Amino acid sequence: MRESTLMEKVTRRTISSFIFFIVSSTILFLAGKSSAKISHNGDNNVTALFLFGDSFLDAGNNNYINTTTLDQANFPPYGQTFFGLPTGRFSDGRLISDFIAEYANLPLIPPFLEPGNSQKKLYGVNFASAGAGALVETFQGSCVLK
Incomplete structure (x- = not known):
């Protein structure tokens, strides 16, 4: 059963x-x-990006919450190719949201939970968190935020 x-x-x-x-x-x-x-000529009306998602978009929010290492990417080999050090992204380089920000002539969008430098957050915030889900059954028992 x-x-x-x-x-x-x-x-x-x-x-x-x-x-x-x-x-x-x-x-x-x-x-x-x-x-x-x-045609992309560099002029656009995009002033900020607000991102929601799971590990496909998580730029490091899980580095700042009490979760298991399965839901974190703040250790090698993550980030070594592009950034030279782990950033919390579940990628060896940039995420699709980083490419979208670059296309919109915006800097990399910082994680919401990243402390300090609120100037970076003028261009948007990344709320994505690895392991996130919309269903109650998603990773039941490992919820860190309620």
Whole structure:
């Protein structure tokens, strides 16, 4: 009985992750198609980005919360190729949000929980957190924020 319950939770989590990936990919694809029609001359009206998501967009928020090392990326090899040191991004380099910020002529968007330098936050804030989910079943038992 326990195995079937566990499999149901794993299956729901897998399906939820897959649906999130498909929806996100579709949005990015459509955004790319519409922006491809517009010539980018450096002039834009984008003044800030506000990012929400999970490990695909987490720029280091999990470095500042009490969570397991499974939900953190503040150790090698993360970040070594582009930044030269771990930044909390679940990538060896930049995230898709970093490329979007660059395209919009904005600096890298800092994590919301990063202490200090509020000047950086004038261009937007990254609220993404690895392991985040919208369903109650998402990583049940490891919630650090309520």
